[in-house]
Amino acid sequence: xxxxxxxxxxxxxxxxxxxxxxxxxxxxxxxxxxxxxxxxxxxxxxxxxxxxxxxxxxxxxxxxxxxxxxxxxxxxxxxxxxxxxxxxxxxxxxxxxxxxxxxxxxxxxxxxxxxxxxxxxxxxxxxxxxxxxxxxxxxxxxxxxxxxxxxxxxxxxxxxxxxxxxxxxxxxxxxxxxxxxxxxxxxxxxxxxxxxxxxxxxxxxxxxxxxxxxxxxxxxxxxxxxxxxxxxxxxxxxxxxxxxxxxxxxxxxxxxxxxxxxxxxxxxxxxxxxxxxxxxxxxxxxxxxxxxxxxxxxxxxxxxxxxxxxxxxxxxxxxxxxxxxxxxxxxxxxxxxxxxxxxxxxxxxxxxxxxxxxxxxxxxxxxxxxxxxxxxxxxxxxxxxxxxxxxxxxxxxxxxxxxxxxxxxxxxxxxxxxxxxxxxxxxxxxxxxxxxxxxxxxxx
Ligand code: PMP
Numbered sequence: 001x002x003x004x005x006x007x008x009x010x011x012x013x014x015x016x017x018x019x020x021x022x023x024x025x026x027x028x029x030x031x032x033x034x035x036x037x038x039x040x041x042x043x044x045x046x047x048x049x050x051x052x053x054x055x056x057x058x059x060x061x062x063x064x065x066x067x068x069x070x071x072x073x074x075x076x077x078x079x080x081x082x083x084x085x086x087x088x089x090x091x092x093x094x095x096x097x098x099x100x101x102x103x104x105x106x107x108x109x110x111x112x113x114x115x116x117x118x119x120x121x122x123x124x125x126x127x128x129x130x131x132x133x134x135x136x137x138x139x140x141x142x143x144x145x146x147x148x149x150x151x152x153x154x155x156x157x158x159x160x161x162x163x164x165x166x167x168x169x170x171x172x173x174x175x176x177x178x179x180x181x182x183x184x185x186x187x188x189x190x191x192x193x194x195x196x197x198x199x200x201x202x203x204x205x206x207x208x209x210x211x212x213x214x215x216x217x218x219x220x221x222x223x224x225x226x227x228x229x230x231x232x233x234x235x236x237x238x239x240x241x242x243x244x245x246x247x248x249x250x251x252x253x254x255x256x257x258x259x260x261x262x263x264x265x266x267x268x269x270x271x272x273x274x275x276x277x278x279x280x281x282x283x284x285x286x287x288x289x290x291x292x293x294x295x296x297x298x299x300x301x302x303x304x305x306x307x308x309x310x311x312x313x314x315x316x317x318x319x320x321x322x323x324x325x326x327x328x329x330x331x332x333x334x335x336x337x338x339x340x341x342x343x344x345x346x347x348x349x350x351x352x353x354x355x356x357x358x359x360x361x362x363x364x365x366x367x368x369x370x371x372x373x374x375x376x377x378x379x380x381x382x383x384x385x386x387x388x389x390x391x392x393x394x395x396x397x398x399x400x401x402x403x404x405x406x407x408x409x410x411x412x413x414x415x416x417x418x419x420x421x422x423x424x425x426x427x428x429x430x431x432x433x434x435x436x437x438x439x440x441x442x443x444x
Contacts, residue, residue, distance in 0.1 A: 001026050001038065012147075025401070030057035033423040035406065043401065046431045047408045048420045051222065051254050051371070052280035055330055055338055056422035062286050062329050069325035078107075078319045086324035093331060094291070097263055100272030102293035107319040111253035111279035112146030114290035115216075118249050118275050119150050120313050122214045125247065125298050128305025134246070135170055136206050138199065139216040142176040142224030145251055154216055157223065172206060174198040176221060177229040180364040180375060181383065188230030195233060196240045203244055214247040214274075219265035222254035225414040226373030228366050234269040247274040247298070253290070257281025257330075258339040258421050260369040261346060274298050284330045289323035334421075342421030345428050346370040349417065352432030361386070361439050370421055374435070376413035376442075386413030392442045399441050405434035 005024040010016070026038040033056055035045050048054060055062070069086060076084040091105040106121075108114045119137065126134040137154065139145060145154040152160040153167035156176075161167060177195055179186045184194045203212050219234055221227040234250075241248040250273035255265035259281060262268050266276065275298060279290030302311065317323075346369035353365045353372055363377030376386045376393070386393045388411040397409040408416035419431060 032056045032058070033420045033427050041404065043404045043406050044419075044423075044427055044431050044434070045406045046400075046417050046419050046435075047406055048418050049285050050280070051259065051416075051418040052285040054257050054259060054281035054342070054370075054421045055284035055333055056420040059333065061333070062284070062326055065325045065329035066287065066322050069322045073321050076319075076321050077316070079314060083319070084321035084324065086321050086328055087319035090324040090327045090331070091319075093328065094293070098276065098293050099264060099266045101296040102272065102276055103296055104294040104299040106292040106294065107324070108279070108290040108292065109288045109315060109317050109320075110290045111251075111277060112148040112151045112290075113315065114253065114277040114279055114292050115146045115151040115154065115251065116148050117292050117313060118214075118216075118277060119154075121275060121292065121294060121298065121302065122247055122249070124302045124307065124311050125305075126213050127307045128301045130306055131210070133211060134209075134213045136172060136212045137170055137214055137216070138172045138174060138202055138212065138246075140176045140218075140221065140224075141173050142178060142221050142227055143173075143216065143218060143251075144221070144223035145216060145218075146253075155223075172202055174202050176224065176227055177233055178221075178224075178227050179230065180366070188232065191230050192233050192236045196236055199237065199240050200244070203246070209244045209246065212244065212246045214249050215241050216249045216251055218251045218253075219255045219269060220260060220368060220371055222371070222416075223410075225375065225410055225412065226367055226371060226416055228368055234266070235271050238269075238271045238273065249273060249275045249277070251277045253277055253279045254418070255371065257284075258334055258342045258369075259371050259418065261339075261343050263334070263339065265368075282330070283323055283326045286326045286330070287320075287323045288317075289320065289327060338421050341423075342370050345419070345421065345423050345425060348425050348428045349419065349432070352428060353417070353435075355432070356436060356439065359436070359439050361392075361443060367417070370417075370419055370423075372417040373410075374415045374417075376415070376439075388412050396438060396442060400434065400438045403434040403437050403441075405431055405438070407435070407438075 002023050006020045027035050029036045036042050095103040139154045141156045143156045145151045153171040177191050184190045238248045256278040274295050276293040283289040356362050357365050361376045364375040378384045393413050400407045
């Protein structure tokens, strides 16, 4: 398999030769929070695949729901006013649980095309209001909004831009709230005030509110290194957007479906965005699916406003009945105890990781619920980042693997944690213990 992989399979990575040099690690099977590799080693999955297997692996009733739907109706398009029962039911169940009036659901295949879809919806909305010149978009440094070309432009990771002229000239960034490395310090009110001021300044710089369409933010920045904003930051930015007459888009692709505690992180923030994206936990990685939630006023404006006849946007696999059937069963299981377990285990995870704060390599511990990170530094007082190219930074992933733990090593010395929400307290304790052992070995 390693040879066949080298010869033929292109991996989703930044470096083409990376997996060829390292040799692929083939995963054979998985149950709950445990994966088994090709050598038969069992590991605790501290990252839920790619922050997506919120439910845990191998749940029989999900398999059965997919199989049953494949037997009954394996495909239906949403075009031509066609539809399927699971897609309609899943949309209705989700609408009942989304914040406020985010009552309209558009299904995609994953997060990137959900973000792409919001860009189209935002532009349709502004056009329908007779304001097509509101066509500029703002997102955050350290933000991640996907790897499709439009989404990659909203993303702030340079590796996703090189060679494509990205970001597009209508895609702008303002600084992140990144509390550990914020030039205004870590005082929550100062950070919030700075972000609001930076949003206003950027809007003014690119032509004023009459040119700006939307602002994008993740409730917690995931791929940027699990950056948790101060309490009240999301609410302040949401209000600033309302005052500026620009749409607020919350990207809950990682934070959705119990990752931070509630079903959606926006509920904890007590905000209702104009649009919201989800994916990952929606189907818990069993099959691909993402979604855009659209508020009533955005929906009505697009449906009834100018240019309504010229709205074209859809995918062959939008609202796939098998994905929707999986989504329904996954949602049922979340509410039958998995979310509750995730909240308990999330408290344990945050406590356990906080216990690593005195480790000589650990500069910062942050997170909420089952979404956390440890930021490693070479000098605690000066907060000097562990160089991305350094031997310890490059080897943390394989060291953790050898210790029976899958983590995410971000390269800049940040280690990410996002265990399946089904993980037991003893599995969480083992993850923390294996992390400590990995850090100790890194020091040696
Ligand atoms: N938005 C956010 C916040 C994400 O974290 C991701 C993926 N990590 C995406 C969008 C893109 O989702 P996908 O990889 O499913 O296309």
